[in-house]
Every structure is written in structure tokens, then in C-alpha cells.
Amino acid sequence: MSDAITLTDVTKRFPGVVANDAVSLSVESGSVHALLGENGAGKTTLMNVLYGLYEADEGTIAIDGTPREFDSPRDAIDAGIGMIHQHFMLVDTMTVAENVVLGDEPTTWFGLRTDADAAREAVRDLSERYGFDVDPTARVEDISVGEKQRVEILKALYRGADTLVLDEPTAVLTPQEVEDLFAVFEELTAEGKTVLFITHKLGEAMAVADDITVLRDGVNVGTVDAKNTTQEDLAERMVGRDVLFEIEKDAVTAGAVSLAADGLTVTDADDVARVDDVDFELREGEVLGIAGVDGNGQAELVEAITGLREPDAGTVRLHDEDVTTASRRDHIDAGLAYIPEDRHERGLVMDFDLVENGILGAQHGAPYASRGVLDWRTARDHAEDIVDTYDVRPADADADAASFSGGNQQKFIVGRELERDPSVVVATHPTRGVDVGATEFIHDELLDRRASGDAVLLVSSKLDEVRSLSDRLAVMYEGEFVAVVEPENVTEEELGLLMAGESPEGFDE
Amino acid sequence: MSKYRRALERLVDASAKERIAVSAAALALSILVGALVVFVSGIVATCASPAFSVLGVDVCYDPINVFTELFLGALGHPEQGGWSPTNYRIAIALQQTTLLIFTGLAVAVSFRAGLFNIGVQGQLVFGALAAAVATIWAGAIAPTGILGTVFLVPLGLLAGAIAGGLYGALPGALKAYGGANEVITTIMLNFIASNVAYVLVSTFLMPESSQLVQTAVIPAAAKIPNVPFIGFEARDAFSLLALLGALAFITGIAYLLAKTSFGYDIRTSGLQEEAAAYSGVDAKRTTVLSMALSGALAGVGGAVWVLMVKGRFLTGLPSLGFDGITVSILAGNNPIGVGAAAFLFGVLKSGTIAVDFSTDVPVELVDVLRGLIILFVAMPEFFRLIGKRYLGLGGEQRA
Numbered sequence: 001m002s003d004a005i006t007l008t009d010v011t012k013r014f015p016g017v018v019a020n021d022a023v024s025l026s027v028e029s030g031s032v033h034a035l036l037g038e039n040g041a042g043k044t045t046l047m048n049v050l051y052g053l054y055e056a057d058e059g060t061i062a063i064d065g066t067p068r069e070f071d072s073p074r075d076a077i078d079a080g081i082g083m084i085h086q087h088f089m090l091v092d093t094m095t096v097a098e099n100v101v102l103g104d105e106p107t108t109w110f111g112l113r114t115d116a117d118a119a120r121e122a123v124r125d126l127s128e129r130y131g132f133d134v135d136p137t138a139r140v141e142d143i144s145v146g147e148k149q150r151v152e153i154l155k156a157l158y159r160g161a162d163t164l165v166l167d168e169p170t171a172v173l174t175p176q177e178v179e180d181l182f183a184v185f186e187e188l189t190a191e192g193k194t195v196l197f198i199t200h201k202l203g204e205a206m207a208v209a210d211d212i213t214v215l216r217d218g219v220n221v222g223t224v225d226a227k228n229t230t231q232e233d234l235a236e237r238m239v240g241r242d243v244l245f246e247i248e249k250d251a252v253t254a255g256a257v258s259l260a261a262d263g264l265t266v267t268d269a270d271d272v273a274r275v276d277d278v279d280f281e282l283r284e285g286e287v288l289g290i291a292g293v294d295g296n297g298q299a300e301l302v303e304a305i306t307g308l309r310e311p312d313a314g315t316v317r318l319h320d321e322d323v324t325t326a327s328r329r330d331h332i333d334a335g336l337a338y339i340p341e342d343r344h345e346r347g348l349v350m351d352f353d354l355v356e357n358g359i360l361g362a363q364h365g366a367p368y369a370s371r372g373v374l375d376w377r378t379a380r381d382h383a384e385d386i387v388d389t390y391d392v393r394p395a396d397a398d399a400d401a402a403s404f405s406g407g408n409q410q411k412f413i414v415g416r417e418l419e420r421d422p423s424v425v426v427a428t429h430p431t432r433g434v435d436v437g438a439t440e441f442i443h444d445e446l447l448d449r450r451a452s453g454d455a456v457l458l459v460s461s462k463l464d465e466v467r468s469l470s471d472r473l474a475v476m477y478e479g480e481f482v483a484v485v486e487p488e489n490v491t492e493e494e495l496g497l498l499m500a501g502e503s504p505e506g507f508d509e
Numbered sequence: 510m511s512k513y514r515r516a517l518e519r520l521v522d523a524s525a526k527e528r529i530a531v532s533a534a535a536l537a538l539s540i541l542v543g544a545l546v547v548f549v550s551g552i553v554a555t556c557a558s559p560a561f562s563v564l565g566v567d568v569c570y571d572p573i574n575v576f577t578e579l580f581l582g583a584l585g586h587p588e589q590g591g592w593s594p595t596n597y598r599i600a601i602a603l604q605q606t607t608l609l610i611f612t613g614l615a616v617a618v619s620f621r622a623g624l625f626n627i628g629v630q631g632q633l634v635f636g637a638l639a640a641a642v643a644t645i646w647a648g649a650i651a652p653t654g655i656l657g658t659v660f661l662v663p664l665g666l667l668a669g670a671i672a673g674g675l676y677g678a679l680p681g682a683l684k685a686y687g688g689a690n691e692v693i694t695t696i697m698l699n700f701i702a703s704n705v706a707y708v709l710v711s712t713f714l715m716p717e718s719s720q721l722v723q724t725a726v727i728p729a730a731a732k733i734p735n736v737p738f739i740g741f742e743a744r745d746a747f748s749l750l751a752l753l754g755a756l757a758f759i760t761g762i763a764y765l766l767a768k769t770s771f772g773y774d775i776r777t778s779g780l781q782e783e784a785a786a787y788s789g790v791d792a793k794r795t796t797v798l799s800m801a802l803s804g805a806l807a808g809v810g811g812a813v814w815v816l817m818v819k820g821r822f823l824t825g826l827p828s829l830g831f832d833g834i835t836v837s838i839l840a841g842n843n844p845i846g847v848g849a850a851a852f853l854f855g856v857l858k859s860g861t862i863a864v865d866f867s868t869d870v871p872v873e874l875v876d877v878l879r880g881l882i883i884l885f886v887a888m889p890e891f892f893r894l895i896g897k898r899y900l901g902l903g904g905e906q907r908a
Contacts, residue, residue, distance in 0.1 A: 328788075350781065
């Protein structure tokens with residue numbers, strides 16, 4: 001078999017950082033190849049070099065054995081490379097077919113009119129050939145995330161891509177959609193296409209890839225055959241040390257109630273209850289997990305608890321204090337830390353540097369402000385402490401938040417929230433988009449808070465995460481807690497059924 | 510495509526020194542293009558005495574002469590003998606600089622808070638009216654001389670700040686509690702301000718002898734005095750003291766934004782509303798307060814216009830509020846930059862008068878030249894702003 005892509009000694013430097021250091025990589029034609037590495041290992045940079053978005057400082061690219069130079073994505077597309085970015089680039093108000101042909105439309109009337117019928121036919125043919133279940137006439141705003149991703153893949157195929165490069169394709173998908181995507185990979189390779197995908201999830205790489213290349217600190221630390229490797233081996237290559245997959249949780253006796261909700265109800269603009277009459281009590285030294293498919297009211301519940309939104313009915317109590325209508329600032333001052341799911345919009349100000357971001361939420365009052373005047377020296381020390389303790393890379397507190405990779409941004413947020421020494425921690429998807437080493441670290445930090453007697457509310461769609469960290473586990477479905485279980489007494493299958501709104505046979509709460 | 514992208518990246522990553530160099534180059538280029546415009550206009554125009562002839566074609570305007578007047582004439586020709594740093598033209602330039610610093614700061618504060626206060630003109634009108642009314646009324650009980658000045662000038666400025674502040678807080682409250690878009694409401698409030706001021710003055714405040722719609726003259730003691738630097742003439746309507754005051758306001762606003770909790774709230778709200786809410790910023794309160802602060806700065810500008818320039822309120826104020834928008838954009842909404850941009854505007858204003866006075870070039874053509882200069886100098890900053898957004902789309906690319 002020949003190689004679809006050959007990268008030789010590709011080096012890409014940014015000011016102060018070598019993102020890719022003489023990386024060589026061969027992707028066999030017709031195979032699925034995973035590019036595995038921690039956040040900030042240089043995976044995306046390497047792919048952007050391949051796609052012509054960045055110019056490599058050194059090294060060469062060969063496609064099907066022919067050396068090529070890419071000045072722009074257009075050159076890469078012409079060479080048969082299609083890239084599917086993490087954030088979709090689709091026009092929401094146009095149909096699937098219109099999106100697929102956009103910029104490359106079939107025309108009639110000597111190029112004056114877009115041939116909508118031909119476009120629809122072409123998209124339908126493509127989608128049938130690869131077994132995609134996508135309706136060409138549907139509007140993009142109406143289809144699911146998984147379907148949008150397939151539209152992106154169709155776009156690349158329509159432009160004649162032989163090799164598809166996908167950046168963290170599973171980050172935005174539900175477990176079922178991930179399965180579907182992997183089935184698509186098989187269809188693609190069966191048709192002779194080559195798939196190269198970026199991930200930091202070991203399990204995915206092993207499940208679907210033929211070959212796995214591990215990148216660490218911008219260096220290729222080896223390409224392995226997926227069949228002849230183990231999770232432990234890959235993790236060690238990625239992180240550079242042993243990684244424990246088992247979470248060790250000490251027994252902690254739960255104390256007084258820290259956070260309680262009673263009859264909590266949140267309705268949306270259309271008067272539909274997003275959170276419907278939810279009760280719970282969270283005690284000191286306890287982790288309460290909330291599992292559920294995204295969009296079943298978790299986000300609204302968390303907003304009501306953290307003071308970002310006033311509930312429509314019910315009460316929230318924080319340390320015996322009724323905080324139902326208290327401001328967000330009051331919640332912060334009362335010792336509630338909140339690790340938000342959306343770090344780009346909520347958790348960080350992207351144009352602020354880390355020094356400024358380090359006081360986000362603490363900009364009023366001691367120790368960073370007195371009588372309305374900020375103490376930037378203390379703020380700087382604080383940011384540098386977080387960067388140090390939580391291993392934020394690169395260790396530059398003066399860099400804008402936007403310049404850090406997702407995992408490092410998340411480490412910084414976790415550090416900032418936990419360093420405030422809270423008594424209640426609300427963590428939503430704390431390890432989403434975070435690599436295995438940092439995930440382990442964040443889990444340890446959360447369990448440390450629990451051990452020192454803090455209460456932790458953990459919302460996550462990762463089943464293994466909520467199961468292993470939680471003392472009690474609530475399953476949320478359509479705004480309600482359909483079950484509250486002990487994680488040890490429930491199987492993953494039973495949880496899956498509960499999350500889907502079904503009651504497992506013979507299941508007893 | 511990637512060639513343009515790289516150029517954009519260079520621009521976005523430019524250091525402060527490079528940005529100054531880019532601005533200087535843009536200024537030079539705008540003069541070059543402007544000179545060409547003057548030259549071509551000079552060929553097209555007909556005149557009795559051409560400035561010079563090229564290849565038998567008469568050219569009415571001399572581009573070199575026009576730009577000499579626009580920049581050096583604006584300062585009273587420092588290159589010629591007998592020049593004094595306190596001449597009439599410099600006074601005009603600095604007077605405009607002083608006024609535009611206030612309106613420029615007003616716009617900058619609102620823009621930094623993510624609010625588009627297009628109503629600075631209206632807030633300026635009410636600030637000016639309040640300053641005139643307050644000093645005229647208080648003049649009856651105030652002592653004369655320096656003691657009166659110490660009492661009346663701060664009173665006038667305070668009245669301007671309060672009136673402008675309240676008139677700015679109004680659209681702020683409409684946005685915070687009613688969801689009304691502040692761009693629309695502030696534009697409408699501009700018309701309301703000038704018309705209400707007209708009615709108030711013509712109905713209640715006009716001296717009987719007056720032909721124009723204007724108030725009585727403010728007490729002599731209420732004029733911002735031309736001390737401690739003697740030199741500018743009283744008829745120049747410029748006080749170095751006022752300029753120093755404006756510079757103090759620049760320092761104050763820069764300090765507020767960079768060093769205070771409230772400034773942090775403003776900047777966070779302006780950059781990312783959701784992050785601001787997350788950090789405990791009360792969005793409604795911050796919206797009202799930033800608009801009030803912006804309006805108060807505009808109001809002080811209006812007060813200075815009355816207390817330093819006109820000595821009374823009269824309708825049909827110059828468009829200082831709208832120029833403030835351009836000044837602020839030119840300055841990248843940076844308070845320190847507002848000082849520099851306001852000075853450029855002041856020089857161009859004084860230069861326009863100089864060109865009009867000593868050449869035959871129509872004043873409309875001078876406006877074109879001014880527009881060209883502002884456009885050229887503003888564009889690199891504009892592209893930096895856009896470029897930041899555009900390049901930021903990739904987000905986590907710089908792994």
C-alpha cells in the first residue's frame with residue numbers, strides 16, 4: 001500500500017514556542033489514522049500546516065508520493081485534502097445541499113443560475129454512496145450536531161477529497177453519534193478514502209484507528225499499530241509518565257447540608273419547564289453527580305443554583321441561607337465556586353491575559369481590590385501561582401487567554417475557582433476537551449475538595465467520570481431527577497436507559 | 510489568501526512602535542493622495558490667476574501651499590520668523606483639542622463598556638445648557654473676582670456633568686430595563702435634546718433684546734480663567750487651565766479603566782457579557798452607570814464650551830459630539846489615544862481655517878482632505894480591530 005500523506009521533518013515555530021519539532025508522519029492510503037496527544041501537544045498546528053493554513057518553517061509535505069507546497073487551503077483542497085474543523089463552518093439558514101455546494105455550485109444558463117436540482121441530486125448521491133442519513137433539503141439550523149458534522153464531511157467529499165482530516169471530531173458528539181461517526185469512517189475507507197483524525201481520547205483512537213501516532217510537546221513519540229498496543233502504553237507515551245485509570249476515593253463522612261434545592265423550577269421563554277420541581281440536598285464532604293444527555297435541563301439547573309438566573313419556583317439554600325433571589329455576587333461571596341461548561345463565553349475573557357482572568361469573579365473586595373481600586377501586584381502573584389500549581393502551559397501569565405489551548409484554559413479556570421477556597425463547588429463538564437493527564441489532575445483536585453469537607457456538585461455527560469467521582473448520582477431527564485442512585489449499585493447500561501428516559505427492567509432505586 | 514492573512518497577522522501583532530510608524534506612514538500617504546486630489550481639482554477648476562502651469566495647463570491650486578497651510582498654518586507658521594507659541598491659530602487648535610478630549614472620552618467609555626453611545630451630542634447640549642443656567646442663576650449671589658470663579662466654574666462643570674450624566678443614564682436605563690437598543694434611542698435623544706433646548710431657551714431664557722436663540726451672557730467670573738499661563742489673548746477663547754483639566758480627565762479615565770474594580774467590570778462587560786455575568790457584574794447597573802459616566806463626560810465638554818468658548822448657551826452647537834465618535838475610534842477607544850486623536854482633529858480644524866483664509870481652495874475641498882487624513886490614519890487601527898476578531902476565529906490554533 002502507498003502513503004496518502006507523508007510529512008517529513010515538519011517544524012513550525014511560534015514566538016517563544018516550537019509547536020512542531022521535526023515531525024515526520026506517514027498515513028497509509030485507505031486507512032484510519034489517529035493523531036493522539038495532550039492539549040497543546042501541537043496536533044492542530046500540524047494539521048493546519050497540512051491544510052495550508054500555516055506555512056511550515058522547515059520540512060516537506062508529499063501527497064500520494066508527490067511533494068507539494070500549500071500556500072492556502074485552496075491548494076490543499078486541490079490536492080485532495082478535506083478538513084473538518086472542530087467548529088462547523090456552515091450557514092444555518094441554508095439547506096444541507098446549498099451548504100455542501102457553496103462556492104462550487106453546479107450552474108445552468110451559462111453559469112448565471114445555480115442548478116438547485118443538480119445540487120440536491122449530487123448531495124443525495126454522495127450521501128447514499130457513503131451511507132449517510134442526511135436529508136439534502138433540510139435546513140442546517142434544524143439538524144443535529146452529528147448531522148452537521150456529516151454535512152461537513154459531504155462538503156469535503158463534494159470537493160473531491162481523498163483524504164479527510166478531522167479535528168477532534170467527537171468532542172461535540174453524544175456517545176451514540178460517536179458510534180455513527182465511526183461507522184462513517186468505515187464506509188469511507190471501504191470506498192478507498194483515507195481518514196486522519198485528531199483526538200486526545202485513548203479509547204476512541206484504539207477503537208477505530210488502524211494506526212496511531214502520538215504527539216507530545218510537538219514531537220512524534222511514535223506511531224503504533226492500534227491492534228498491538230494498550231491503553232496504558234498510549235497514555236504513557238502521551239503524558240510521559242504512568243497514568244492511573246482507577247480513581248482512588250477515600251471514604252469521607254458527609255457532614256451538614258451545604259446546598260439544597262426544594263421544588264426548583266425554571267421555565268424558558270416559551271413557558272416550558274426546563275427544570276421541573278427538582279429537590280436535592282448536598283452535604284459537606286460529598287460529591288453529588290448529575291448525569292444526563294446534554295440539554296435535559298442541567299444547564300438551567302446550574303444557572304439557578306449559581307445565581308445566574310432566578311428560578312421561577314422553589315428555593316435554593318446555601319449554608320442555611322436562602323439564596324433563591326440573591327445576586328451572582330452574593331453567591332460568589334458565600335463561597336460558591338463554579339467551573340462553567342463554556343470556557344470561551346463564560347469562564348474566561350478571551351482578550352484578557354491570565355493576570356486579568358485570574359481575578360474574574362473576585363474583582364470586588366479583598367485581596368485583589370480595596371475600596372474599589374485593584375491591586376494588580378497581588379493579582380499577578382495569584383495568576384502565576386495558578387499557572388505553577390495547575391501546570392498551565394505555556395507558563396506565561398501575560399499571554400491572552402485566547403492564545404492557550406482548550407485544556408490549558410480549563411486548567412486555569414479550575415485553578416482559579418478552587419484556589420478561592422470555596423465551600424461548595426459546582427463543576428459542569430470540568431474535563432470536557434481536556435487530555436488524560438489534566439483530567440486525572442482535575443479529578444484529584446475535586447476529590448481533594450471533598451476530602452477537606454467541601455460539597456461538590458458535578459454535572460457531566462461522561463458516564464465513567466460521574467460514576468467514579470460521585471457518592472450519589474442523580475439522573476436528569478427532561479428537567480426532572482428521574483432517579484438518584486448509588487454509583488456502585490448501577491450498571492452503565494442501566495444508567496444509559498435512565499438517561500434515555502426509560503426505566504430499566506427490575507430496576508430498584 | 511494566505512498572503513493577506515499573513516499581512517493581517519503582522520498588523521494585529523504589531524508592537525506599539527510599529528503602530529506609531531504605521532500611523533505616520535498612513536499620514537504621509539494620505540497627504541500624497543490629498544495632494545493629487547488638490548492638483549487634479551486645480552486643473553478642472555477655472556480661476557483668474559492660476560497658481561502655476563504644467564505643460565501649458567493652468568493649475569488653480571498649489572498642493573504644497575495647501576498642505577503647508579493645513580499643518581503649519583494651523584499652528585501659525587512656526588517655520589517663519591516672529592512666531593510665538595501662544596498665537597491665535599494654536600489657540601484654536603488647542604481649544605478644539607480640549608473640547609474633543611471630553612467628547613472623545615465620553616464615546617470611549619461607552620464603547621469600552623460595549624455600548625454605542627451615539628448620543629454624546631445630545632448630552633453635550635444639555636450639559637452646556639445646564640452650565641449656562643446654573644452659572645447665570647448662581648451669579649446673582651456669587652461674589653465677583655477670583656472668589657466667584659472658584660465657586661462658579663466648578664458649579665458650572667458640575668451642572669454640566671449632572672445634566673449630561675442624567676441624559677446619558679436615560680438610554681442606559683431604557684436598555685437595561687426595557688431592552689431598547691441604545692444606538693436607536695441615543696440617536697433619537699439627540700434630536701430631542703436640541704429641540705427641547707431650543708424651546709426652553711426661546712421661551713424662558715432669552716434676553717428680550719436678543720435676535721438669536723441664546724441665553725444671557727454668563728457672569729464674567731464664571732469664565733474659565735486664562736491663568737496661570739498668561740499669553741493667550743482673552744479673545745482666543747482658550748484657557749490652558751481647561752486643557753490641563755482635560756488632560757487630568759484623560760488620566761482619570763485611564764486610571765478608572767485599568768486600575769479600578771468598576772473599570773474592570775466595564776471592560777469585561779464590553780468584551781464578553783456572559784463572562785461579566787459569571788463574574789458577578791450586575792449588567793443592568795453597569796449599563797446605566799457607564800452610560801451615565803459617558804454622558805457626564807459629554808456634559809462637562811458642553812460646560813467647557815459655554816464657560817471657555819462662548820460665554821453663553823446658544824442653539825446650533827458645533828458637532829463636537831459626533832466628532833468625538835471619530836476621535837475615539839481613531840484612538841482605538843484608548844483614553845490616552847483620545848488625547849492624541851483630539852489634537853490631530855484640533856490641528857486639522859485650525860488648519861482648515863488657515864487654508865480658507867490664505868488660499869482660493871474651496872472649503873469643501875479642505876473637508877475632503879481632512880476626511881482623507883482621518884480615513885487613512887484610522888484604517889490600520891480599524892483593520893487591527895477586525896483582524897483580531899477574524900484571526901481569533903481559529904481560537905485554539907496556536908497550540
